[in-house]
Amino acid sequence: MKLHHLSGFIALLSSVGLSAAPLNVATYNIHHGAGEDEVLDLQRITNVLNKLDVDLVGLQEVDIANGRTGFVSQGKYIAQQLQNAQNTPWKTLNAAAIEFENGEYGNAIIYKSDVLTLNDYKVVRLPDPDGDGQRSAGVATFTDKDGITFQFVASHLTHKNKTENGSTIQLTSLKMVEDNLDSKLPTIFVADFNASIRKEDNHNLDTMAYLIKNNWRIDSPLEGASIPDEPWIIDYVVSKNHDKLKVNSAQIVLDDLTKVASDHFPVKVNYLLEK
Known part of the structure; x- marks a missing residue:
């Protein structure tokens, strides 16, 4: 191949995504x-999680140093075990609800702290529905190694x-999360x-209709089930301001281990972050 043809070929490869950074x-x-x-x-x-080869995870139903599970801070424990298994630094951000x-x-x-740098973190206190306990959302802002800054939210609605007066607690919660976001950053x-x-x-x-109406994109699978007891998908990965967030693959992870490890299945999305 002639030199000028080779340089043109390299430029073409760069234009179709070699410059994009993967994020699991x-x-x-x-x-x-x-x-x-x-x-x-x-x-x-x-x-x-080790088998999933992920960089960033939102965990729900986490015990944070309480008596039920021996006062172990579970997010921190999991991050430390992943660090030991992978010889890669992991860090934890708790978002206590109750x-x-x-x-x-x-x-x-x-998250992997050699892949992502934390810029900001806050915990949003969500409504307290009678009999179900107050909820929370962790809102983090990260920058990856290529200088791409984005927001990451983890929650459990x-x-x-529905309340007795007909209000919708989930929609109220979503609006509260949105009020705590930078409206311009990929999220x-x-x-x-x-x-x-x-x-x-x-x-x-x-x-979910509210999310779509308000320009959130559903990036995780729409077919299958994310819990074993019902044929429902209730665990999702969604994004907004997503022009630079290209979905490369997505899956609900079903195998012998995930079918027993929890009462939900993990949901994974592989993104390509483009500058």
């Missing part, structure tokens, strides 16, 4: 480490959506939404 994201409701077999085993959760058994309970974000939002986009599921359909 997951959402996982870990049920405080208690599996479908009712065995509490955080190592299984760690093994699931006080529980002399500790806390809620959500967490874990209540299943007690990835992962959660157990306790809602489905599919009409056949008939499960809090107005929540």
